[in-house]
Amino acid sequence: MQRRSMILTLRIAAFDLVATALSVWIGFRLKFGFVRDIPEFYLQNQNRYILTTFLILMGLELLFGCGSYLPAFSVADSVRLLFAVAGTEILLLLLDRFLRLGIPFEVMIIQSLLLVMLLFAIRLSVRLVRLFGARYKGLIDRGTMERVLIYGAGEVGRYLCERLISHPKERMRVVGFVDDNPKLRGVKVQHVRVLGTAQELPEIISRTHATQLILAIEHFPRNLLSKLMEDCREQNCRLKRFGSIEDLANNKLDTAAINDICLEDLLRRDSVHLNQSLLREFVTGRCVMITGGAGSIGSELCRQVLAMGARLLIIFDIHENGMYTLDNELRENFDPARYRLCVGSVRDDDRLNEVMAEFCPELLFHAAAHKHVPMMELNPKEAIKNNVFGTLSTAKAAMKNGVRRFTLISTDKAVNPTNIMGASKRIAELCIQMLDHQGDTRFAAVRFGNVLGSCGSVVPHFKAQIERGGPVTVTHPDMRRYFMTIPEAVQLVLEAGAMAKGGEIFVLDMGEPVKIYDLACDMIRLSGYIPQRDIQIVFTGMRPGEKLFEELRLAEEDTDKTASDKIYINKPVQTDEDLLRRQLNHLHDAVQQEGGAEPLFDAVRALVPTFGQQREQGSMP
Numbered sequence: 001m002q003r004r005s006m007i008l009t010l011r012i013a014a015f016d017l018v019a020t021a022l023s024v025w026i027g028f029r030l031k032f033g034f035v036r037d038i039p040e041f042y043l044q045n046q047n048r049y050i051l052t053t054f055l056i057l058m059g060l061e062l063l064f065g066c067g068s069y070l071p072a073f074s075v076a077d078s079v080r081l082l083f084a085v086a087g088t089e090i091l092l093l094l095l096d097r098f099l100r101l102g103i104p105f106e107v108m109i110i111q112s113l114l115l116v117m118l119l120f121a122i123r124l125s126v127r128l129v130r131l132f133g134a135r136y137k138g139l140i141d142r143g144t145m146e147r148v149l150i151y152g153a154g155e156v157g158r159y160l161c162e163r164l165i166s167h168p169k170e171r172m173r174v175v176g177f178v179d180d181n182p183k184l185r186g187v188k189v190q191h192v193r194v195l196g197t198a199q200e201l202p203e204i205i206s207r208t209h210a211t212q213l214i215l216a217i218e219h220f221p222r223n224l225l226s227k228l229m230e231d232c233r234e235q236n237c238r239l240k241r242f243g244s245i246e247d248l249a250n251n252k253l254d255t256a257a258i259n260d261i262c263l264e265d266l267l268r269r270d271s272v273h274l275n276q277s278l279l280r281e282f283v284t285g286r287c288v289m290i291t292g293g294a295g296s297i298g299s300e301l302c303r304q305v306l307a308m309g310a311r312l313l314i315i316f317d318i319h320e321n322g323m324y325t326l327d328n329e330l331r332e333n334f335d336p337a338r339y340r341l342c343v344g345s346v347r348d349d350d351r352l353n354e355v356m357a358e359f360c361p362e363l364l365f366h367a368a369a370h371k372h373v374p375m376m377e378l379n380p381k382e383a384i385k386n387n388v389f390g391t392l393s394t395a396k397a398a399m400k401n402g403v404r405r406f407t408l409i410s411t412d413k414a415v416n417p418t419n420i421m422g423a424s425k426r427i428a429e430l431c432i433q434m435l436d437h438q439g440d441t442r443f444a445a446v447r448f449g450n451v452l453g454s455c456g457s458v459v460p461h462f463k464a465q466i467e468r469g470g471p472v473t474v475t476h477p478d479m480r481r482y483f484m485t486i487p488e489a490v491q492l493v494l495e496a497g498a499m500a501k502g503g504e505i506f507v508l509d510m511g512e513p514v515k516i517y518d519l520a521c522d523m524i525r526l527s528g529y530i531p532q533r534d535i536q537i538v539f540t541g542m543r544p545g546e547k548l549f550e551e552l553r554l555a556e557e558d559t560d561k562t563a564s565d566k567i568y569i570n571k572p573v574q575t576d577e578d579l580l581r582r583q584l585n586h587l588h589d590a591v592q593q594e595g596g597a598e599p600l601f602d603a604v605r606a607l608v609p610t611f612g613q614q615r616e617q618g619s620m621p
Contacts, residue, residue, distance in 0.1 A: 013058060015122045015123075016057060016058060016061070016119065018118075018122075019118035019119050019122060020050055020053050020054045020115065021050050021054075023111045023112075023114035023115040023118055024053065025046075026110075027108075027110040027111035027114060028046060030110050031110065049092075052092065052095065053088060053111075053115075056087075056091050056092065057084060057085070057115075060083075060084040060087045061080075061081070063084075064081075064083055064084050078120070081116075081119060082116065085112060085115055085116050085119070088115075089108060093105075096108075145171050145172060145173040146171055146173065146211055147173055147175045147208060147210045147211055148164065148175065148210060148212045149174075149176050149177070149195075149204065149208065149237075150174055150176075150177050150192075150213075150214050151177075151213055151214065151217065151228070152177075152178075152179060152216040153177040153179040153184050153194050154179075154217065156216045156217060156242065157179075157189065157216040157217070158189055158190055159216075160216045161174050161177075161189060161190040161192055162190050165190065172212070175210055176192060176193055176195040176204065176208055176210070177192060177193070177194040177195065178194070178195060178196060178197065178198060178200075178201060178204060178213070180197045181197075182197060195207075195208070198227070198228065201228070201231045201232075201235075202231050202234065202235055205231070205232070205237050211237055211238065212237060212240060213228070213232055213237055213238070213239050213240070214241065214242050214258055215228075215239070215241040215242065215261075216241075216242045225261070226521075226525070229261070229522075229525045229526070230525065233528070239261055240258050240259060240261065241258070241259060241260075241261055242257075242258050243257065262526075278498050278499075279308060279495060279498060280308050280309060281498075282363075282494065282497065282498035283305055283308040283310050283363070283494065284309035284310070285309065285310075286310055286311055286362045286363055287311055287312040287313075287314065287359055287360060287362050288312070288313050288314070288361060288362070288363045288364075289316060289355075289356070289361035289363070289365070289403070290302055290305070290313070290314070290315055290316065290364075290367060291316045291346055291366050291367060291368035291394055292317055292366070292368030292369060292409075293323070293326070294317040294319045294322030294326050295319075295322065295368075297367050297486065297489055297490060298315075298365075298368070299322075299326050299329075300486045300487065300489075300490045301367065301490050301493060301494075302326065302330065303330070303333075304490050304491070306333075306334045306339065308494075310338070311338075312339065313339040313340070314340050314342060314355065314359050315340065315341050315342065316342045316346075316352075316368070317342075317344075317368065318343065318344065318345045318346075320343050323341050323343060326341075327341055342355045346366075346368045346386065346390035346391070346394045347385060347386065347389065347390050347393060352393060352397040353397050353400065353401065356400075356401035356403065360401065360402065361398075361401075361403055362403065362404045363403070363404060363405050363407075364394070364403045364405070364406045365407050365493060365497065366391060366395075366407065366408045366409060367409045368386070368394070369386060369390075369391075369409065369425070370383050370386045370387055370424075371411070373419045373422075373543070374543050376421040376424070377420060377543075380420040380597050380600055380601070381591050381597065383424045384420070384424050384427075384591050384600065387421070387424035387428055388424050388427045388431065388584075388587065389588065389591075391408065391428040391431055391432070392431050392584075395431065395432055395435050395441075395443065396435070399435065399439040399440075402441075403441050404440075404441065404442065405441070405442045405500060406442070406443045406444070407443075407444050407496060407497040408429065408443070408446070409446055410425050410426075410428065410429055410445045410446060410447045411425050411447060411448070411449075412447055412482060414428075415447070417610065417611050418611075423607075423608050423611045426608050427584075427587070427607050429505060430575065430580060430607065431584070432444075432503075433445075433575070434575070434577050434580055434581075437577075442500055442501070442502045443502060444500035444503070444504050444505070444506060445496075445504070445505045445506070446493050446505070446506045447505055447506070447507050447570075448482070448484055448489050448492060448507070448508050449481060449482025449484060449513075450481045450482060450483050450484070458481075458516065459519075459523070462519070462520055463523065466524060466527050466529070466535055469535070470534075470537075471535070471537065471538040472520045472524065472535060472536070473537075473538050473539075473540045474516050474517050474520055474537055474539055475516070475540055475541060475542050476516075476541070476542050477515075477539060478515070478548055479515065479542075479548055480514065480516065480548065481514060481516060482513050482514075483514055484508065488508065489508075492506065492567065495567065496567070499567075504569045504570065504571065505569070505570040506567055506568070506569055506570075507567070507568045507570060508567060508568075520537050521537070524537075580607070583607050584607070586603050586606065587600070587606075589603075
C-alpha cells in the first residue's frame with residue numbers, strides 16, 4: 001500500500017513539474033515575444049524560478065491534501081488545487097522581493113493562469129482516460145460480469161454506480177436503479193436508468209436478470225428490509241448493502257465496502273453519536289478499573305478505554321480463561337505495560353482492597369454480575385451474593401481507596417422485576433444511590449436492554465439452532481425485547497460516567513422493542529431459509545421469571561433529557577436509608593440461612609415491592 005502511494009505521488013510530481021516548466025516557458029515568451037530574444041538576465045534565472053515554483057506547489061498540494069487525488073479528481077479537489085496555486089504565487093511574489101529571483105510581475109500573472117489550466121487539464125485527462133478505459137473494458141467483459149441493481153438513486157447510489165463502472169475488477173455491471181421516488185422513474189443516473197420502486201422489485205429482477213441487489217441508502221425501515229429479503233429470496237437474487245450505517249452517516253464512502261446484510265441492520269436504530277471529546281477528556285491519562293473485564297461488555301470497555309488513552313487499565317475478573325483470551329487480543333493492539341490483569345472475586349473484600357490500594361484507580365466500571373435469568377432462577381442466593389453484596393463490596397472498597405467515579409452496569413430487567421436477577425440488579429441500584437451521599441466517590445448506574453453478540457444472548461442460541469436445521473424455539477409469540485449493540489452499550493456507559501453528578505440512572509433511547517418471533521424469522525431469512533417451511537419455529541412457553549416486555553423506568557422515577565438526545569436520566573427515588581440498611585442486613589441473613597429460598601424472596605420483596613415473582617412449587621432449591 002505504501003509503495004502504491006509513493007508511485008502515485010511521484011507520478012503527480014512528474015506531471016506537475018512538466019506543467020510548471022511549460023507555464024514558465026510560455027509565460028516568458030508571451031511577455032517578451034516568441035520572436036524577440038529574451039533578456040539574458042531572465043534566461044539565467046528561468047530554471048531557478050521553475051524549480052522554486054515546483055517545490056512550493058508540491059509542498060502546498062501536500063498541505064491542502066490534493067497530492068493523491070489524480071485517479072478521481074473531483075470538485076473538492078479542484079478547490080484545493082486552486083488554493084495551492086494561489087498560495088504558490090503569493091509566496092513567489094514575497095520571495096522575489098527578498099531573494100531577487102528576477103521574475104517580471106506580468107510573467108507571474110500569465111504563469112499562474114497557465115499553471116491552473118495545465119494542472120486541471122492533466123488531471124481531468126488522466127481521469128477521462130481512466131474512465132473511458134474502464135467503460136471500454138466493461139463493454140468488452142459485460143457478458144461475463146454479474147448483473148447488479150442498486151437500491152437508492154441518491155448521492156450514495158450515484159457514487160456506488162460510478163465506482164462500479166470505474167472499477168471493472170469488481171466484475172459487476174449495474175443494470176438499473178430501484179428508488180421509491182416515483183418522479184425518478186425513467187431518469188438516468190450515471191447513464192443507468194431508474195427502473196421503478198420496491199413494489200415492482202420482483203418484476204424488475206426478473207426483467208433484468210439481476211443476481212444481486214445492493215442497498216445504497218443510510219436508513220430503511222425494518223419491515224421494508226424484511227420484504228426485500230423475501231423478494232430477493234424468491235427471485236434467487238442476493239441482497240447486499242453498501243457501507244455500514246456509520247460509513248454513510250459520516251460520509252466515509254471511499255472506504256465503504258459491499259457487505260452481506262447483517263442482524264444489526266435489521267435491529268438497529270439510527271446510529272447513536274455520543275460526545276467523543278467528552279469521553280476522551282474523561283478517560284485520557286487516568287487509571288481505570290473494570291470489574292468483570294473479561295465479559296462481553298467488560299472486554300469492549302477495556303478496548304475502548306485503552307483506545308481513548310487511559311494511562312493504566314486494571315482488568316478484574318474471576319474468569320481466568322476469559323482473562324487469558326482477552327490478554328492475547330489486547331497485546332496485539334496495545335502496549336501490555338498499559339494494563340494489568342488481576343484475578344479475583346467481587347465478593348472478596350481483601351482482594352478488592354489489595355488491588356485498589358496498589359493501583360489507585362480514579363474511575364471504576366462495575367460490570368461483574370450474574371446475568372442469565374433462567375440460571376439465576378435456579379440459584380437465587382448466588383444472584384444476591386454476587387449482584388447485591390458483590391456490588392456493595394466493590395463500592396465500599398472504591399470509597400475507601402479514593403475512586404472518583406463508580407459506574408454500575410444495570411439492566412432494564414431491574415424495572416418491575418419478575419425474576420431474581422432483575423431484582424438483584426434493582427437492589428444494587430438502590431445500594432449505590434445510598435452510598436452516593438456517604439463519601440467523595442460519585443456513583444451512577446446505566447440501564448440498557450439486550451446486547452447483540454453478548455455471551456448467552458438469544459442471537460447465538462438461535463444461530464446454533466438454525467445451523468442444526470431447527471427447530472428454533474421461542475417462548476411466546478408476543479415476547480418483546482429492546483436490543484442494542486455492544487459498542488453502543490459501552491459508549492453509553494462511558495458517557496454516563498463522564499456526565500454523572502451522583503445517584504443518577506442513565507438510560508439509552510433504544511427505539512421500539514423487537515418481537516423475538518420476528519427476530520427468529522429474520523435470522524432464518526438471513527441464513528437463506530424460509531421460516532416455517534425450511535426451518536420450523538416452535539413456541540415452548542414462558543420460563544420462570546420471564547415477562548413479555550421490559551421497561552426502562554419505574555413509575556416513580558422522574559426522567560430528564562441530557563445534552564445528548566439519545567440519553568435520559570432517571571433521577572434518584574427518595575428512600576429511607578436507615579430502613580434500607582436494615583433491609584439489606586435482613587437480606588444478608590436470609591442468604592446465609594440454610595434450607596429453602598422463601599425467606600430470601602420475602603427479604604427481596606421488602607426491598608423491591610414491585611418484585612412480582614411467581615414460582616411453581618419445587619422449582620427453587
